[in-house]
Amino acid sequence: xxxxxxxxxxxxxxxxxxxxxxxxxxxxxxxxxxxxxxxxxxxxxxxxxxxxxxxxxxxxxxxxxxxxxxxxxxxxxxxxxxxxxxxxxxxxxxxxxxxxxxxxxxxxxxxxxxxxxxxxxxxxxxxxxxxxxxxxxxxxxxxxxxxxxxxxxxxxxxxxxxxxxxxxxxxxxxxxxxxxxxxxxxxxxxxxxxxxxxxxxxxxxxxxxxxxxxxxxxxxxxxxxxxxxxxxxxxxxxxxxxxx
Amino acid sequence: xxxxxxxxxxxxxxxxxxxxxxxxxxxxxxxxxxxxxxxxxxxxxxxxxxxxxxxxxxxxxxxxxxxxxxxxxxxxxxxxxxxxxxxxxxxxxxxxxxxxxxxxxxxxxxxxxxxxxxxxxxxxxxxxxxxxxxxxxxxxxxxxxxxxxxxxxxxxxxxxxxxxxxxxxxxxxxxxxxxxxxxxxxxxxxxxxxxxxxxxxxxxxxxxxxxxxxxxxxxxxxxxxxxxxxxxxxxxxxxxxxxxxxxxxxxxxxxxxxxxxxxxxxxxxxxxxxxxxxxxxxxxxxxxxxxxxxxxxxxxxxxxxxxxxxxxxxxxxxxxx
Ligand SMILES: Cc1cc2nc3c(=O)[nH]c(=O)nc-3n(C[C@H](O)[C@H](O)[C@H](O)COP(=O)(O)OP(=O)(O)OC[C@H]3O[C@@H](n4cnc5c(N)ncnc54)[C@H](O)[C@@H]3O)c2cc1C
Ligand SMILES: Nc1ncnc2c1ncn2[C@@H]1O[C@H](COP(=O)(O)O)[C@@H](O)[C@H]1O
Numbered sequence: 001x002x003x004x005x006x007x008x009x010x011x012x013x014x015x016x017x018x019x020x021x022x023x024x025x026x027x028x029x030x031x032x033x034x035x036x037x038x039x040x041x042x043x044x045x046x047x048x049x050x051x052x053x054x055x056x057x058x059x060x061x062x063x064x065x066x067x068x069x070x071x072x073x074x075x076x077x078x079x080x081x082x083x084x085x086x087x088x089x090x091x092x093x094x095x096x097x098x099x100x101x102x103x104x105x106x107x108x109x110x111x112x113x114x115x116x117x118x119x120x121x122x123x124x125x126x127x128x129x130x131x132x133x134x135x136x137x138x139x140x141x142x143x144x145x146x147x148x149x150x151x152x153x154x155x156x157x158x159x160x161x162x163x164x165x166x167x168x169x170x171x172x173x174x175x176x177x178x179x180x181x182x183x184x185x186x187x188x189x190x191x192x193x194x195x196x197x198x199x200x201x202x203x204x205x206x207x208x209x210x211x212x213x214x215x216x217x218x219x220x221x222x223x224x225x226x227x228x229x230x231x232x233x234x235x236x237x238x239x240x241x242x243x244x
Numbered sequence: 245x246x247x248x249x250x251x252x253x254x255x256x257x258x259x260x261x262x263x264x265x266x267x268x269x270x271x272x273x274x275x276x277x278x279x280x281x282x283x284x285x286x287x288x289x290x291x292x293x294x295x296x297x298x299x300x301x302x303x304x305x306x307x308x309x310x311x312x313x314x315x316x317x318x319x320x321x322x323x324x325x326x327x328x329x330x331x332x333x334x335x336x337x338x339x340x341x342x343x344x345x346x347x348x349x350x351x352x353x354x355x356x357x358x359x360x361x362x363x364x365x366x367x368x369x370x371x372x373x374x375x376x377x378x379x380x381x382x383x384x385x386x387x388x389x390x391x392x393x394x395x396x397x398x399x400x401x402x403x404x405x406x407x408x409x410x411x412x413x414x415x416x417x418x419x420x421x422x423x424x425x426x427x428x429x430x431x432x433x434x435x436x437x438x439x440x441x442x443x444x445x446x447x448x449x450x451x452x453x454x455x456x457x458x459x460x461x462x463x464x465x466x467x468x469x470x471x472x473x474x475x476x477x478x479x480x481x482x483x484x485x486x487x488x489x490x491x492x493x494x495x496x497x498x499x500x501x502x503x504x505x506x507x508x509x510x511x512x513x514x515x516x517x518x519x520x521x522x523x524x525x526x527x528x529x530x531x532x533x534x535x536x537x538x539x540x541x542x543x544x545x546x547x548x549x550x551x552x553x554x555x556x557x558x559x560x561x562x563x564x565x
Contacts, residue, residue, distance in 0.1 A: 013496050016381045037497050092359055093392075115342070116497055118519070120379050121297075122361045123342065127317070127349020130379050136318050136429045139346055142490070153429075157315070157490060158254070158340070158444060160436030166429035173346075176488065178495060203288060207358030207392040211374060222539050223527070227548025233528065234560035236544060238541045241526045243505040244448065244472060244561075 001055035001146065001168075004108040006099050006125070007038040007125035008089070008117040019213040026213065028053045028066075035070045037181075038114025042139050042172070044179035045144055046112050047078035053146065058106065063100045066102075068197070075192035076184030082197040083112055091206035092120075096128035102205050103133060115140035115173040123173065130171040138164065139173025165227040207224065246281045248325050248333035251304075252344060253286040260445055261339035263299050264400045267406035269337045270300025271366055276335070278290075281305060283327045283418065285320050287313050292417045297413035298514035299406050310550065311427070314434075315343055318426035320349035326420040328355060328394065332351040340398035341444055345367040348396050355388035361398035362474040379497065401444070404527065441475050442496065448474035449503045451494065452482060453517075455510020455531065456550060464554035465509055471561040479511050490564065495520035509550040513538020520539035529556070 006200045009186045011017070012032040020027045035043070043059070052055045062068050064086065085098040103111055113131075116123035123139065130137025139223040142161065143154040146168075155174065184192070225233050237244045245418055249269035251262035251300045258266075266282055269277040273280040281302040284293055286308065295306045307323045307423040324347055336351065338344040339359050353528060360377055364385065374389045378400055413443050443449065450469040452462060476492060483493035494501055496519035506524035510531065518541055521527070528541040539545045546553050 011380070013381075013519055017380050019342060019384070028300055085430065092349075093357070096353065116345075118381070120361070120377075121381065121500065122359070123345040124349035124352065124361065127321070128344050128359075130318075130348040131321070131353025135344065136425055137350065138317065138429060140342060152283040157434070157436065158341070158343075160444035162435075162489070163433040164429050164431050170429075170550060177484075187471065207356070208360055208388050208390045209387050210386045212387040213379075214376075214387070216385065217380070219274065219541065220543070222542040222545045224545050224547070227546055227553055229357055230546055230548065230553045230556040231560040232558060233544060233546065237505065237526070237528070238564070241505075241543065243526050 001049070001053060001110065002106065002108045003046045003049065003057045003110045003112060003205045004042045004054060004060055004103055004106060005039070005074070005079065006055065006060045006111065006113045007039040007043065007070060008038050008114070009033045009061060009070040010117055010119045013118065018168065023213045024211070033071060034115045035069065036117050038116060038175055040117070040181050041176055041178050042112040042114055042174040043074055043077060043079070044182045045174060046082040047182060048179055048194070049146060050078065058083060059098060062087055062095045064088060071197060072192050073184060075195045076188040077182045081195055084197060084199045084204050086199050087202035087203050089209045091194055092122050092124045092212060093128055093202060094206040097204045098123045098202055099125065100129045100132035102130065106174065110168060111171045113171070113173050124221060126171045126173040133171070135171060136166055137173070138166070140175040140180055142175060143174045144172065144174070144178055215227050245278065246279045246331045246333050247337065248328055248331060249280065249282045249301070250336065250338040250344065250347065251282050251284045252339065252341060253284050253288045254442070256288050257292045258284065258295060259339065261341065261401050262402065263295070264404055264406055265337050265339040266296050266299040266301050267403050268366070268399050272335060274338065275366065276370060282335065283307065283324060283333055284412070285312055285323050286315065293415050294412040296407045301413045304413045306415050307420060309419065311422055314431050315424055316347040318350065318429070319422045320347045321354070322422050322426060323418070323420040324348070324535060325351045325354045325419060333393050336394065336396045338398055339399055343539040348398065352396050356392060357394035357396045358392040359398070360388050360390060360397040362400045363397045364400050364403040378523070381500065382522045400523070402523070406440070415475065425480070443475050443477055443499045443501050446475035446501065447504045448472050449477050449501060449505070450474045450507045450509070451479070451511060452509050453479040453511030454481045461551070462488070464551060464558070467555050468558045468561065469557050479517055480564035506509045507560045508538055509554065511538060512536050513541060527536050530565045
């Protein structure tokens with residue numbers, strides 16, 4: 001089985017968000033980048049599938065050279081090789097176009113992604129890729145087992161879940177508890193340095209672009225209610241906040 | 245040309261967030277001097293769809309064949325794409341949800357459309373087509389220009405407050421050709437909690453964290469939720485420990501919600517938790533620790549033991565009714 005795992009490189013959730021150049025660019029200074037947390041689940045399950053049934057595991061990122069530490073980390077966790085499409089991943093369609101292009105050339109059985117990136121939370125790249133390739137896309141996937149050419153999947157739906165069976169090839173957007181996040185061990189980190197990382201130029205063009213960033217207004221102070229008078233809260237929610 | 249809103253049907257009725265999207269769509273149609281069409285896919289009675297008229301739609305296209313009864317991402321997207329083509333829709337609008345994201349994504353792929361989610365305001369047409377979207381889970385906004393011929397917008401919950409009329413929409417059935425691949429993914433079983441409002445739709449949410457100390461202690465929280473008619477949620481450790489079902493887990497790696505009221509009990513307010521709830525209009529925090537970080541993100545706070553506070557709140561709500 002040939003597996004392609006697509007990882008995004010996103011600011012750590014605890015990172016302080018600020019903008020520069022008159023609010024036209026995201027200030028990356030001092031911001032720690034991580035593999036998208038959902039993508040990390042996809043990667044973890046892909047590593048397990050490879051261990052169970054053999055095959056190859058390639059990781060793909062659309063990004064500039066600053067994402068190389070995240071790619072190396074994915075290699076250390078267990079991917080065999082990596083591809084980086086050398087471009088800023090600002091537009092969902094553009095990112096999907098790159099992934100579809102690579103996927104077509106590589107003939108993968110499974111294309112695994114996270115359900116969404118944690119910076120823009122779009123949750124659309126897998127669907128666009130599936131459509132371009134003419135194969136089904138399913139998300140958010142919580143369980144995945146492969147039997148021969150069939151994938152057995154459980155997918156979250158609002159208020160519950162759905163069990164599905166589908167034949168490969170497939171595009172999947174993954175989330176927990178599909179697998180536990182994996183940590184690279186020393187041997188993995190050493191071998192990752194020697195694994196191939198191919199950098200390729202992008203195809204096509206972005207359909208959207210960010211023109212400006214802005215911040216929401218500051219939150220007002222929290223009104224404290226003594227525990228002994230907790231009932232008073234309900235009155236405030238009704239008369240002051242008007243939410244019940 | 246027309247503005248096309250894809251409205252989701254859940255258990256036979258149009259979702260509230262979809263009604264917001266219809267209203268938003270009617271405003272975009274006004275802005276761009278086009279007509280508005282609503283597409284609803286799945287099983288529903290005409291009387292349940294006519295309500296789209298209250299939100300500004302004069303016509304609802306209803307696709308309702310037997311193979312569309314269960315939400316199927318590929319099939320639904322085929323329907324949406326063909327409706328957009330038939331009615332020459334260059335602007336497609338939907339209320340953001342995991343189903344709508346998946347469906348519009350494939351339509352974006354088919355129509356080479358720029359797609360932007362978490363939109364919070366009406367588009368700015370003064371220089372091309374620019375929308376404002378919420379990014380970094382509510383910590384900032386990005387003004388984003390869409391340069392493709394077809395544009396797809398995913399509206400964030402609570403971004404717009406609809407004015408409601410009593411106009412009824414007319415319903416017209418719509419048939420589309422479903423691609424063969426659609427039925428490749430076969431649903432073999434569905435497990436669903438019925439009768440509760442799904443979290444992404446909920447206006448009132450009561451949520452519990454590790455501070456409640458075990459699944460056997462959830463009753464006071466459930467009682468308050470019941471009295472309020474609220475949905476229930478939890479922090480990630482709580483669902484990891486199987487105290488509560490996974491679909492209740494909110495946060496960066498869970499469901500993102502935007503209720504009018506979020507009541508957090510025994511939750512510390514880690515940044516990853518806030519990432520899923522900071523779009524709530526009003527946040528109430530109940531925590532024994534006055535230093536809990538959640539108070540910084542709250543509108544109302546009670547420093548106290550949830551097991552003492554919750555019954556008092558429940559009694560006060562019941563006294564209202
Ligand atoms: C990549 C990543 C993603 C994550 N994603 C998520 C996510 O999506 N959602 C999420 O929730 N977390 C997420 N987390 C975990 C997050 O960092 C926190 O660990 C988690 O939110 C803490 O849960 P908690 O507040 O329930 O528990 P705790 O942090 O243990 O807090 C319990 C709180 O209860 C209070 N308390 C104790 N007893 C009482 C009582 N009797 N009455 C009232 N209060 C009481 C305590 O003072 C304390 O503040 C993520 C972490 C990482 C690293
Ligand atoms: N720049 C990128 N490079 C590789 N994969 C990506 C990139 N951006 C998004 N993805 C994948 O697509 C998934 C959905 O992303 P999105 O639609 O942007 O929320 C992510 O979880 C990743 O697996």
